[in-house]
Amino acid sequence: xxxxxxxxxxxxxxxxxxxxxxxxxxxxxxxxxxxxxxxxxxxxxxxxxxxxxxxxxxxxxxxxxxxxxxxxxxxxxxxxxxxxxxxxxxxxxxxxxxxxxxxxxxxxxxxxxxxxxxxxxxxxxxxxxxxxxxxxxxxxxxxxxxxxxxxxxxxxxxxxxxxxxxxxxxxxxxxxxxxxxxxx
Numbered sequence: 001x002x003x004x005x006x007x008x009x010x011x012x013x014x015x016x017x018x019x020x021x022x023x024x025x026x027x028x029x030x031x032x033x034x035x036x037x038x039x040x041x042x043x044x045x046x047x048x049x050x051x052x053x054x055x056x057x058x059x060x061x062x063x064x065x066x067x068x069x070x071x072x073x074x075x076x077x078x079x080x081x082x083x084x085x086x087x088x089x090x091x092x093x094x095x096x097x098x099x100x101x102x103x104x105x106x107x108x109x110x111x112x113x114x115x116x117x118x119x120x121x122x123x124x125x126x127x128x129x130x131x132x133x134x135x136x137x138x139x140x141x142x143x144x145x146x147x148x149x150x151x152x153x154x155x156x157x158x159x160x161x162x163x164x165x166x167x168x169x170x171x172x173x174x175x176x177x178x179x180x181x182x183x184x
Contacts, residue, residue: 008088122146
């Protein structure tokens with residue numbers, strides 16, 4: 001299984017929350033036998049969405065290919081003003097270029113979602129990602145990981161994820177890699 005980890009943050013620091021989450025996800029998924037690619041928006045070169053461009057920018061073409069070739073995605077974003085980051089939404093808007101393809105957008109892709117916030121409002125970011133994923137014809141898995149950032153890392157050095165959040169992330173990745181989606 002080929003899984004794309006979409007890092008929707010612009011935080012480039014090696015010790016940042018998205019870097020640590022991406023590294024944990026990548027290692028855990030690879031330990032489970034999945035091939036993973038981390039797509040960092042900050043490094044992507046994706047310009048503001050412009051449907052009128054005559055030529056698709058290289059960064060967008062790379063993104064479109066990665067998104068198409070992945071069997072499933074895991075989207076990561078900090079909460080920004082009640083939603084995902086603007087750069088992440090802009091990236092997802094570029095999927096409009098696939099609208100006339102035989103399998104447009106993210107049709108039938110499983111999407112796992114993780115959002116973190118300093119308070120307890122991370123679910124708002126997940127709700128925003130959920131709405132976009134459904135609009136792109138993807139299947140958001142029914143389990144997501146809203147994170148209270150202050151509870152994400154262990155003391156005293158705050159470099160390791162807590163076991164509570166490892167368990168939640170492992171559950172999310174287990175649902176995705178098994179391709180079993182729980183229905184009610």
